[in-house]
Amino acid sequence: MNQSTPRCGEEHPYKLEDLGWTDEHEGAFSKYTGPYVPGRVACRQKTVWDVLIDGRSVTAGISGALRRLGRFPAVGDYVVLLHQPEAGTSTIVDILPQKTRFARGTPGREGAEQVIAANIDTVFIVTAAGHDLNARRIERYLAIAHASGARPVIIINKSDLADDPATLADELASASPGIPVIPISAVSGEGVDRLDPYLPPRTTIALIGSSGVGKSTLINRLMGRSVQETSHTRDYDDKGRHTTTVRQLFILDGGALMIDNPGLREVGIGTASAGIADTFPDILELAEGCRFSDCRHEGEPGCAVQAAVADGTLPAARLESFQRLMRELEFEREKAEIGLVRLEKKRWKPIGKYARDLWKLKGR
Known part of the structure; x- marks a missing residue:
């Protein structure tokens, strides 16, 4: 792969240590000798990756061995490059162990997850005042941020458009106990x-949120210059296109590293069961x-959670959200264990009680 013109990895004066490289990464890389160099994935463009060394x-492709195994590097991954500058080629031949892995479920694909970013320390969940x-x-x-092992921080952008930004923060704080x-x-x-305080040197932050909430504008603000294209949101629903x-x-x-992401139209919960406890x-x-002990909080006698809803201690909408996510997780587990029966025209038929319940819930 010709390496002369990186597509999105900017030229930079930094060493690997400035990019988050640690002794653990050095230990994992130590088995490689010869024409191999370590690097960190800055972006992917179709079949090639830009890697910071x-x-x-x-700019590098990946080896046939990785491709056959279905192992494709994510942005933020530390990788091993077969680096042959005399031939003008670099090839990713291995992906080093990930400290954290931020992924979401991919609707319509059996047991599949989409990796959003790897080796992140903090997730900035960006929303905006208004319809979003x-x-x-x-x-x-x-739920998916907690499951990744990264620390979540909620950002309400466009707060200058709100009459009382503090009220908006209080509204979200009640749905996210202990989260900034x-x-x-x-x-x-x-x-x-x-x-x-969330942007110390050599730490990695991932930005996630819907289209139009201002993630790219925030990147430009933090960079001190325009590096991402921005667009206006629609007046009637505050939504924007994917810039x-x-x-x-x-x-x-x-010195902090930040990963910008396209807006997510749908946030599949995937298999993020580990994040439920921290979210609720x-x-x-x-x-x-x-x-x-196995109470599902759906009308069983002696349910303390339903009692809290009845006396106003717990908002009913929060319990409904918890139950919806739990049903979705059960559905994902059933897909992994017994799968879905595939019909003609790439349609799927659910198997199992909870899968059928979720199918009805989603209006399939």
Whole structure:
């Protein structure tokens, strides 16, 4: 693969240590000798990847062995390159172990997940004042963020358009106990300095959120220059088109690394069961008082969670969101265990009680 013209990995003066490289990565790479160099994936463009190495960026393909195994590098991955500058080629031959792996379920594909970013420390869940502000959607983002092992932070962009930004923050804080909620305006810069504690050097942050919430504008603000195209949202629903079309890693002036992502139209929960406990700690704490240990909080006698809804301690919408995500997780588990029966024209027929229930819930 010709390496002379990187497509999105900018030339840079940084060493691998500045890109988050640690002793653990060095140990994993130590078995390679000869014409091999380590690097970090900055973006993927169809069949090639831009990889940051010491002091520069190269464009590389992947080896046939990785392709046959279905192992494709994600943005943020640390990789091993067979580097042959005399031939003008670089090839990714291995992916080093991932510290964290941020993925979402892919609708319509059996047991499949889409890796959004790898080796991230913090997830900025970006929403915006207006129609996009939705506590239920934030709960879904939180579940997959917690499951990844990264620390979530909620950002309310365009807060200057709200009459009372503090009220918006309180609304989301009730749906995300213990998670920082930070109102900002990426356009004016108001409140952006409150993100500084989450942007130390050599840490990696992934931005996720719907189209039109201002992720690219925030990147431009943090970079101090325009590196991402932006567009206006529609007046009637505050939604925008996908100005970001590829996932890309940027190096901020302060030394933090940030991965921008295209807007997510649908947030599949995938197999993020590990993130449910951290997303709904209030419900799980209440559940300890239920009469039955396997209570589903759907009308069983002695249900402490339903009692909390009845007396107003727990919002009914929050319980409904919890139950919806739990049903979706059960559906994903059934897909993994017994699968779906594939019909003609690439349609799927659910197998099992919970799969059928979820199918009805989704209006399939």
